[in-house]
Amino acid sequence: MRLIEEKFIKLGADNAPGQEVRQNITAIHLRGEKINGIPVDFSHGDVDAFEPIPGSLEHFIDGYHIGGKQAYTEYRGSKNIRQDVAQKLSKFTGSVIDENQNLIITPGTQGALFLAMGSIIARGDKVSIVEPDYFANRKLVEFFDGEIVPIKMDYLNTKTSSGLDLTQLEEAFKNGVKLFLFSNPNNPTGVIYSKEEIRQIAELAQNYGAQVIVDELYSRQIFDGRSYTHLCGENMMDPENLITIIGPSKTESLSGYRLGVAFGSSQIIDRMEKLQAIVSLRASGYSQAVLASWFSEPEGWMSQRIQAHQAIRDDLLGKFNSAEGFTVRATEGGSYIFPKVPELDVTIGEFTKILRLQADVTVTPGTEFGPQFTDSFRINFSQNHAAAIDAIDRIIKVVDLYRK
Amino acid sequence: MRLIEEKFIKLGADNAPGQEVRQNITAIHLRGEKINGIPVDFSHGDVDAFEPIPGSLEHFIDGYHIGGKQAYTEYRGSKNIRQDVAQKLSKFTGSVIDENQNLIITPGTQGALFLAMGSIIARGDKVSIVEPDYFANRKLVEFFDGEIVPIKMDYLNTKTSSGLDLTQLEEAFKNGVKLFLFSNPNNPTGVIYSKEEIRQIAELAQNYGAQVIVDELYSRQIFDGRSYTHLCGENMMDPENLITIIGPSKTESLSGYRLGVAFGSSQIIDRMEKLQAIVSLRASGYSQAVLASWFSEPEGWMSQRIQAHQAIRDDLLGKFNSAEGFTVRATEGGSYIFPKVPELDVTIGEFTKILRLQADVTVTPGTEFGPQFTDSFRINFSQNHAAAIDAIDRIIKVVDLYRK
Missing domain, CATH: 3.40.640.10 (Type I PLP-dependent aspartate aminotransferase-like (Major domain))
Incomplete structure (x- = not known):
């Protein structure tokens, strides 16, 4: 194999946030019905929910x-x-x-x-x-x-x-x-x-x-x-x-x-x-x-934005903490939560694909952040507050369907 | 020397178009007075002279x-x-x-x-x-x-x-x-x-x-x-x-x-x-x-733009062809002219610095395009037409001052 081919095999971007649309997902069998709800893409922040700095x-x-x-x-x-x-x-x-x-x-x-x-x-x-x-x-x-x-x-x-x-x-x-x-x-x-x-x-x-x-x-x-x-x-x-x-x-x-x-x-x-x-x-x-x-936002705009994110964080952490088998550390800064899921009988990569197909929820598999994180996924909670909460409910339902 | 240092020595960008402002030019001695005129930066096109596509x-x-x-x-x-x-x-x-x-x-x-x-x-x-x-x-x-x-x-x-x-x-x-x-x-x-x-x-x-x-x-x-x-x-x-x-x-x-x-x-x-x-x-x-x-420009806009550039090209080529000792091939496409200058008693790198200091004209030395082009420089003639013509006159004057 040519050196350049080896190099690009390591550079796979299929599971990179935002690239899920290019995945081949024909071979996946779902357990149960589709779980309906507003699609939420937790792979990155939603700039419609949190708009750019005014001006x-x-x-x-x-x-x-x-x-x-x-x-x-x-x-x-x-x-x-x-x-x-x-x-x-x-x-x-x-x-x-x-x-x-x-x-x-x-x-x-x-x-x-x-x-x-x-x-x-x-x-x-x-x-x-x-x-x-x-x-x-x-x-x-x-x-x-x-x-x-x-x-x-x-x-x-x-x-x-x-x-x-x-x-x-x-x-x-x-x-x-x-x-x-x-x-x-x-x-x-x-x-x-x-x-x-x-x-x-x-x-x-x-x-x-x-x-x-x-x-x-x-x-x-x-x-x-x-x-x-x-x-x-x-x-x-x-x-x-x-x-x-x-x-x-x-x-x-x-x-x-x-x-x-x-x-x-x-x-x-x-x-x-x-x-x-x-x-x-x-x-x-x-x-x-x-x-x-930047750093010249209107008075109070940044603190309001931080409070809004903290409120979403609190609700989402509450959901994960009351679901069975999740382990999660509370976010101290930024918009990410990295929950550890209960043992599943599909891989974390398969789980994220299933989640998209079955519940219209996109998350990023833990293995993108280190090969050993086979039991975690990342969500970016900079989203519409209500839609995010509802999507977490769907995640928990899908986890229940695929528990070991 | 560390490998990375060697690599970056080759990547020098001091003479790169648009970067002239970062050059150290304290050591240059000029022959004769400053030649006044509207500053022209031939290192890249002037989007004020030729504005973006309408809309x-x-x-x-x-x-x-x-x-x-x-x-x-x-x-x-x-x-x-x-x-x-x-x-x-x-x-x-x-x-x-x-x-x-x-x-x-x-x-x-x-x-x-x-x-x-x-x-x-x-x-x-x-x-x-x-x-x-x-x-x-x-x-x-x-x-x-x-x-x-x-x-x-x-x-x-x-x-x-x-x-x-x-x-x-x-x-x-x-x-x-x-x-x-x-x-x-x-x-x-x-x-x-x-x-x-x-x-x-x-x-x-x-x-x-x-x-x-x-x-x-x-x-x-x-x-x-x-x-x-x-x-x-x-x-x-x-x-x-x-x-x-x-x-x-x-x-x-x-x-x-x-x-x-x-x-x-x-x-x-x-x-x-x-x-x-x-x-x-x-x-x-x-x-x-x-x-x-792009490719949806208003009717006639592109052909007008091409004609305007062709007219500048013709005037600039005329100047170079009637000056002593320049060799130049007529531009067939794009906005560049790459004249070969008469023999100078400064290097092409020194010449381009002198030209900036003495005549407010920026060109790119030929050596950026291949090590052997020590007797050429590049100009991008997508400029204000009158200012470009006047700047070519200044270039020819500076060349005369530094001829061998």
């Missing part, structure tokens, strides 16, 4: 009318917009961000993650990722021919921390891991790393001279008034070894514009821009103008 | 109002939009395009090129590119650890073809080259490949089982009523070995939306979508809606 479209239109200057920005993004965003993110994270050296605007946070990984990982490099964590992390390491050294997060057996195995992380650094990548809040569990954990990660990275990428995509949506620790704000590791990723695609619902930001190490940001030059040149110039609405 | 912004706004369905399309793009685009491109190129199997919408044509190259090239694969050709082609092969086998195009010594060395191309295929990439019309020379050349390329690729990527970004802007041959329309090679790239960023001035399209081989398109899933997920969903205006 975002007007900023886009303004960008269009600026014309050529806005259409052709530097690859790292328009200088004025970088300046505005750098100021807002400095304030938010408590770190120093120079808009000329330390920040790049990208096509979505996925774009930021790809560019950061591609700027750090060379063939054969050892990279640590968390299990469970965002499904693309693993694929990115594989695409760049790195070697994955997974770090376990025992998220179900603690409530005061993420449960990351810091001993394993130190062992990994000792054995030559040069890059650690993690999302905080964690995707798919919604767990927040404790201040102590963040500081220990920083200390370990500093002691072993390792680089760190933190994906803080959901860091503005924190529940129950919890405190959140930005690694970059702790000033415990060489800032040239750290990249933070964030963007307005989630809580702020600006996903349709494809905008993300990476900030930190000037050397890595320089490389990311060089890579951007051959990947897609720049984030859409007109879309960049939409960043003016 | 493009309205399509974007419609896309926004569609909401979640438009924000979260399949990674390869919205099915409805793919259907519309596939029909238009089938008609334009004379080839069969199934919107479910053979087409992907990407963030710009740069995005399409990156995904196509990343889906075909594995470490060590031999890849042929043309010299001169688009600057990113070389960088992409290097980024994916391929081995470049350049094919010469003797564009100055013929007027009836591109001058591509087909003997060298066959030799390359014999020696194991598995992919040939070229732009038609050629960037930076504006040369169109003859029907005979296109058919010979197809025949050679078919005989040696090679894959081909054709970048047809400028194929709608053809001058003097010339005929243009789409390789995909000749049906001479296995369609599973062929990818064609095109987009509305140039003649149509939709660059600010970041939209491109690749079509052809279903296997390669599948891989491109898997890669898109980790690179940037999808082209901006709202932007995708703008493709409705």
